[in-house]
Amino acid sequence: MNCKTIVEGTTELLVPIPPEGSNFPPSAAPVFYNPAMELNRDINVAATAAFVKRLLAKRDMEKEDIRYLDAFSASGIRGLRVAKEVGVHATLNDWSPEAFELINKNIELSGLSEKVCASRKNANVLLHESKFNIVDIDPFGTPSPFLDAASVSALNLLSVTATDTAPLCGAHLNSGIRKYAAVPLNREFHSEMGLRILLGACARELAKHDKAMVPLLSHVTRHYVRSYLEIRNGAKQADSTLKYMGFLSYCPHCGGREMTRGLAVHIKPECPFCGGLTEIAGPLWLGPLREKEFCEEVLTELEEKTLGTKEKASKIISFCRDELDIPLFYDQHVICKQLGVSASGIDLLIASLKIKGFKASRTHFSGTSFKTDASVAEINEIIRVLG
Numbered sequence: 001m002n003c004k005t006i007v008e009g010t011t012e013l014l015v016p017i018p019p020e021g022s023n024f025p026p027s028a029a030p031v032f033y034n035p036a037m038e039l040n041r042d043i044n045v046a047a048t049a050a051f052v053k054r055l056l057a058k059r060d061m062e063k064e065d066i067r068y069l070d071a072f073s074a075s076g077i078r079g080l081r082v083a084k085e086v087g088v089h090a091t092l093n094d095w096s097p098e099a100f101e102l103i104n105k106n107i108e109l110s111g112l113s114e115k116v117c118a119s120r121k122n123a124n125v126l127l128h129e130s131k132f133n134i135v136d137i138d139p140f141g142t143p144s145p146f147l148d149a150a151s152v153s154a155l156n157l158l159s160v161t162a163t164d165t166a167p168l169c170g171a172h173l174n175s176g177i178r179k180y181a182a183v184p185l186n187r188e189f190h191s192e193m194g195l196r197i198l199l200g201a202c203a204r205e206l207a208k209h210d211k212a213m214v215p216l217l218s219h220v221t222r223h224y225v226r227s228y229l230e231i232r233n234g235a236k237q238a239d240s241t242l243k244y245m246g247f248l249s250y251c252p253h254c255g256g257r258e259m260t261r262g263l264a265v266h267i268k269p270e271c272p273f274c275g276g277l278t279e280i281a282g283p284l285w286l287g288p289l290r291e292k293e294f295c296e297e298v299l300t301e302l303e304e305k306t307l308g309t310k311e312k313a314s315k316i317i318s319f320c321r322d323e324l325d326i327p328l329f330y331d332q333h334v335i336c337k338q339l340g341v342s343a344s345g346i347d348l349l350i351a352s353l354k355i356k357g358f359k360a361s362r363t364h365f366s367g368t369s370f371k372t373d374a375s376v377a378e379i380n381e382i383i384r385v386l387g
């Protein structure tokens with residue numbers, strides 16, 4: 001395999017050189033490496049460092065005792081970076097023989113063989129066999145076939161990436177229903193819909209094993225969804241987590257939304273605002289997507305560490321910290337188009353909503369998205385005045 005040395009964060013490692021002059025996707029190389037995921041990995045280093053600090057503050061353990069599993073490791077980059085840049089023990093697993101060979105080379109190159117070990121198993125087997133404080137699953141496409149085993153293995157934190165955004169957000173409807181046993185709606189809030197479908201699936205998988213989850217940080221960036229879920233043990237806690245599950249009624253006629261918590265619910269088919277027939281999505285996670293204080297801790301880590309995407313990462317996490325907990329954002333441009341008015345600056349819209357006494361914030365999902373507790377009619381009125 002033709003390799004070159006790269007540096008991400010402060011970690012040096014070998015990655016495959018893609019075939020000459022080609023436009024092959026990273027998955028076409030003998031071992032996967034996607035430089036575009038540096039941002040995801042930088043945030044992972046900062047989020048894992050912040051979580052490890054919390055864990056050490058609560059428990060009588062040394063940093064080296066904390067075990068991190070990079071279950072789909074490819075070149076080993078994710079886990080190696082965590083071992084070097086956070087300082088915990090890491091297991092780098094990949095079932096591909098070529099990946100396993102490269103992982104071993106990279107461990108040798110890093111000089112971290114005391115803190116890192118390689119494994120060549122089906123991730124599901126390893127996850128059922130061994131428990132880890134932190135389990136990171138970053139497979140090709142959907143994490144759904146691995147969520148059950150990951151829920152067994154993860155003791156304190158489950159970090160999940162999903163790149164199957166089309167099924168998650170409803171663009172490939174039946175695939176999403178099969179993978180996540182939930183019905184998504186592909187409307188203007190599709191990126192947040194995908195995240196809430198994924199979190200709903202995680203909550204139900206964890207609940208099977210009497211585990212609860214607290215989303216510490218979640219972001220949808222480019223074409224992937226990433227979430228960091230703190231694990232809490234106990235049937236009662238799991239029951240409480242499931243209370244955050246529910247359904248969205250969305251009115252395609254007036255854009256009105258209503259949430260109903262529960263897994264067996266009565267939902268009226270008519271829109272409470274205009275009487276039109278609504279569409280239903282769910283079951284979805286309707287709880288918080290992040291913990292504000294954790295975002296602060298991640299921002300501190302981002303500031304202190306050497307990271308190639310520091311600025312971009314900090315911007316995303318600041319937006320995550322500041323966005324309202326209300327499910328499903330509105331898109332200013334979509335509403336302006338419907339109303340036939342031109343769009344003001346988004347900050348002016350947020351300020352106008354606040355002046356009228358509503359809660360309002362921008363979101364990390366897109367530059368034109370916002371969250372508010374105002375109703376659609378109230379939002380429309382404000383946007384008309386501004387347009």
Ligand SMILES: C[S@@+](CC[C@H](N)C(=O)[O-])C[C@H]1O[C@@H](n2cnc3c(N)ncnc32)[C@H](O)[C@@H]1O
Pocket residue numbers: 031032033034037041071072073074075077078093094095096099121122123124138139140
């Ligand atoms: C998206 S890549 C991982 C990328 C890596 N985490 C990174 O940040 O560069 C997915 C990897 O999972 C491996 N893989 C796929 N299915 C697997 C399974 N069931 N068990 C173990 N490894 C698997 C593939 O060989 C591939 O290297």
Ligand SMILES: [Zn+2]
Pocket residue numbers: 251252253254255256271272273274275276
């Ligand atoms: Zn309506």
